[in-house]
Amino acid sequence: MSSRVEVYGHVMFLRDIGKVRFIILRTFTGIEQVVLKKDKVPEKVWSVFSRLGPEYFIRVVGVKVKSKIAKLGYEIIPEEIDVIATSKPLPIDLSDKVTAEFPTRIRFRYLDIRRPKVKAVFRVRATVVQAAREFLVKRGFTEVFLPIIIGSASEGGAELFQVKYFDKVAYLAQSGQLYKQSVVPVFGKVFTIGPSFRAEKSRTRKHLTEFWQIDVEEALTTKDRLMQLQFELVKYIYERVCEVNSSDLEILNVKVEVPEYYHKIHYDEAISILRNKGIDIEWGMDFGADEEKALCMEFDVPFFVTEFPEREVAFYYKLVEDDPRLAHRIDFYGPGEYGVEWSSGGLREHDPVKLEERMRSKGLDPKSFKWYLDMFKYGFPPHGGFGMGVERLMQTLLKLEKIHEAALYPRTPDILVP
Structure with missing residues (x-):
């Protein structure tokens, strides 16, 4: 069986063995x-063969035939070959035979992303985002589109990129949290998928200054429902990647194991685990990179840590009624060597008086959040939600050494170009 074809592509390799x-x-x-x-x-x-070189973009018209010799099982016998665009000598190797150092790869990222392994990563990422959208829509969530330029901090703190907004000061959104909450009374169940920005001078394997999140918020939810929703979301994403991206996983030499269940532990239990591992951590501290790594290595399935100390959470988290030292925060982690914190979320405070008190306790000026506080004075339902990092989920899913590999053009304190 043969068929006539017309294909366009870049020359990867050329081989001349005489008459073939x-x-x-x-x-x-x-x-x-x-x-x-x-x-x-x-x-x-x-004769056109002798004029070709690596990364020349060409058009081939010919007949595709089966071949017992070809690795692909077929080959194209050309009738026409046209050079559409030539290429300069390459500054980095694109064959995956010799991998350049990461700084060099970033310098020539526009070429690096042509490598089959890098391309495979972003084909998987496309599936991850599409699967998240499919899952949430099927569950009755409405996708919303939130502003990225904001007039006040989403979560407080100094980790904001300030921008000039005509004659005013504005910021790039740390997250869509406050605006996401504002549409809960409208739709009940909402989500958005978009970029967030953190001016953190962190140089770790899991931090980016620009990253994408799957942000979800739901009225009348509970902690258990939030945990189950997140687990089922991740499971669905894993399943879809296995179905859609089998060839990409083969290129990356990655075996994806779809999780069937999850664990959950209280913050106090997490502290005990860390101390038993010889890590010196005080009760009330949040987890840094070392603590997070140690916790992830303790589990072989995804897990949640619940009820974090109030002093380590944003003002909009609801406090535990019988122990106000704690807040209803839920963090979701990937397991094992490539495990990281996938998401953070929990139940939200919807009482405007308590919200203002929490703001003041965090050193924030309620006047800067007037619109946000006012909206809770108009019949606001109890609610909760989470933000799940796309790149972090990818890091665990594809066993990536650095989160930078999951970003097309990663942004860090040291990387701004290209």
């Missing part, structure tokens, strides 16, 4: 092998 010449072509959808046999192709096609 090979072109390995990287198309937008995969790999094609073009075979030139001197006695079976036009002279014009045979």
Whole structure:
């Protein structure tokens, strides 16, 4: 069985063994092998081979035939080859045979992303985001689109990128939290998928200054429902990646194990685990990179840590009624060596008086949040939600050493260009 085809792609490899010449072509959808046999192709096609080079973008018209020799199981016998665009000598190797150092790869990121392994990562990422959207829509959530330029901090603190907004000062959103909450009385169940910005000078394997989140908020929910929703969301994402991206996982040499259940532990139990591992941590402290890593290594399935100390949470978290030292915060973690904190969320405070008190206790000026406080004076339902990091989920899913690998053009304190 043979078929006539027209394909476009970049030249990956050229091989000349005398009367047979090979072109390995990287198309937008995969790999094609073009075979030139001197006695079976036009002279014009045979001679164009000598003018080709790596990353030349070419058009090939020919016949695709089955082949027992070709690794792909078929090959293209060309009738026409046209050079659409030439290429300068490459500054980095794109064959995955010799991988450049990460700073060099970032410098030439526009070329680095052409490598099959890098391309596979972002094909998976596309599935992750699409699967999240599918799952939430099926569950009755409405997608909303929130502002990125904001007039006050979402969560307080100094980790904000300040921008000039005409004659005013504005900021890039740390998250869509406050605006996400504002639409809960309208739709009941909402989500948004978009970028967030944190001016953190953190140089770790899990931090970016620009990252994407799957932000979810729901009226009349509970902690248990929030945990189950997050687990089922992650499970669905894993399942869809296995279904859609099997060839990409093969390129990356990654085996994805779909989780079937999760664990949950109280903050106090997490502290005990860490202390038993010899980590010196005081009750009331949040988890840093070392503590988080140690906790993730303790589990082989996803897990939640619940009820964090009040002093370590944002003002909008609801406090535990019988122990106001604690807040109803829930953090979700990926397990094992590549585990990181996937999401943070919990139940929200919807009493405007308590919210103002919490703001003041955090050193925030309630006047800066007037619109936010006012909206709770108009029949605001109890609610809760979470923000799940796309890059962090990818880091665990694909066993990436650095979160930077999950961002097309990563932004860190040291990386701004390209």
